[in-house]
Amino acid sequence: MRLDLVPSPPPPPAPSAPSDKPADRATTFQAVEGGEVHSGQVLLVEAYVAIWLFLLAFIALSWRKQARLHARLDDLERVVDLAAARLEATAAKKPPSAKVTAAAAEAEGPATAEGA
């Protein structure tokens, strides 16, 4: 075997220290025509998630609106209870003859307010 006749390849260049010159770091970007730009799987999942997010957000907003309505109902109930308590207190303070007059006045009250 005369391996010594085969010219040996030149030794690889010794790694040099990174250069600060921009030209030494020049590279090229090779375009591939027709390559995949968007992953179909990712787009499908995004579309699917978007639909259910929007629908769930709509249901959540509806739930919040119902919660606000409950709070308003509680307020209204409290106001009606207060008014009823006031009415009872007024009726208890007055003598029996005055109570009848007060009850009649209270009964006419809403109709007067409606008419106004």
Place this chain on the structure above:
Amino acid sequence: MSAPGDTLAAPSKAPAAARASEPRVGLAFPALLLVSAALVLGTIHVAFLRAPTERTMGIVQKIFYFHVPSAYSMYLGATACFAGSVAYLLRPTDRADAIAKAGAELSVVYGLCVLVTGPLWAAKAWGFYWTWDPRLTTAMLSFLIYVAYLVLRAFTGDGPGERRFAAALGILGAANLPIIHFSVQKWGGQHPTVVTSQGGGLQHPDMKLAFWLGMAGFTFLTVALLWARVRVLLVESRLSRLEEDAIDLGLDERTEA
């Protein structure tokens, strides 16, 4: 105070009248929800596990099984808005107004679904997200009309004048629906026509099954959401009237806004 000319205007008769006009729930609503859930789950099963992948578009074609039913549901919401608006102009009731408003809300929600899923499909199929194609443009216009309707309702109060103006806008918005539908046939553009009167482009039986399950599921879901929303809006109207009555009777120290 209650709207003059409104059929529920008289405060003393309002609660009873409103109760009478409120839709009965019973078992119908839970049954509707169950059917909707079953159909949507069936659509997911068939679309993702049984229907084959399309040859040229690949897996992204499966967006179609939710995109088209969403567009159809947008039409349903817009139709409800139109019907409620016409009914309100003919005979002003809380229920007609609630149906119109709930329909507009659903149109916006489903319109958002359509305008997001469509471009995601187009990114793969066309190579870009958006183009000013006739159908895309008219669909966006319709979506914006219903957004305008909701903005109007949110910022202008709930009096009879505002309700009538919103009803007019609801009717105007519906005029765009046939334009969206026929824009593909009349003006060309890039948007595909898959479902046509000649049979359409869904050749595989599982593709057809997934599509029609999706359409049925979204129809039931839309009716369920519309029903639930109408009930909430009716309760809100009744509550507002009772609050105003309480203020008028001197029960509540607050003043009208």
